[in-house]
């Protein structure tokens with residue numbers, strides 16, 4: 072057997088290095104797919120538990136290793152059930168990926184060149200919101216600063232166009248075939264329209280219908296900011312971290328979208344006291 076190097080009593084083979092690299096790539100791709108959804112927290116939970124199990128087994132703690140071992144056995148089955156949708160998408164993506172389409176070599180390399188990030192110009196968004204609000208046109212826009220929300224983008228129609236007032240107004244025009252559902256905005260582009268968002272199960276005041284429920288659900292499930300323009304009243308609301316602030320003015324909407332897109336940990340803490348529960352906002 073050809074050893075690469077030795078650390079104390081540990082003999083590391085080339086095949087071990089390849090093994091670790093492949094697992095890292097697999098985990099990274101899985102993380103990229105789940106990033107922005109609650110499933111990533113479940114995945115991290117599983118990984119932590121698995122690490123503990125490995126350490127307990129290495130330390131030969133028979134009883135705990137036995138219990139955790141049983142749990143891991145069932146855990147794999149549970150993970151398949153919990154992640155059934157994600158696993159399906161992951162396999163679909165793997166199946167669809169070809170050298171020509173996605174540059175598989177590029178995507179599997181950890182040192183892959185970072186794609187230059189587009190910044191979001193919010194002026195056309197604000198102009199569009201103003202117009203949608205004054206004409207009582209219902210709208211749902213999800214802003215995501217960290218994740219492309221692939222899972223939700225895939226539920227709608229891919230657009231991938233630079234933001235413009237005309238584009239947003241056309242999408243939400245009630246005669247447009249794209250007006251139902253949400254638009255997802257990421258890195259200066261409208262990624263998709265007609266996206267289906269997760270719906271919040273919470274008790275909400277009667278005036279909040281499905282659009283508001285979907286915005287709140289999205290804010291519970293992901294680290295995104297969702298804007299709602301009410302079709303009934305033209306009022307504008309923002310949902311973030313499971314909280315909704317209603318009846319906001321245009322300058323306030325501009326400030327909050329800007330703050331979200333440029334957010335740092337510190338700004339996050341300053342924002343918190345301003346949030347209201349949906350009930351309080353009514």
Ligand SMILES: Nc1ncnc2c1ncn2[C@@H]1O[C@H](COP(=O)(O)OP(=O)(O)OP(=O)(O)O)[C@@H](O)[C@H]1O
Pocket residue numbers: 209210211250251252253266267268269270278279280281282283284285300301302303304
């Ligand atoms: N899960 C969902 N994901 C994305 N969009 C949704 C979802 N559920 C409903 N919607 C959107 O919400 C619209 C229905 O809104 P509804 O009238 O029930 O909402 P509302 O909260 O009362 O808002 P409004 O004040 O605009 O009436 C649908 O036509 C659709 O565009």
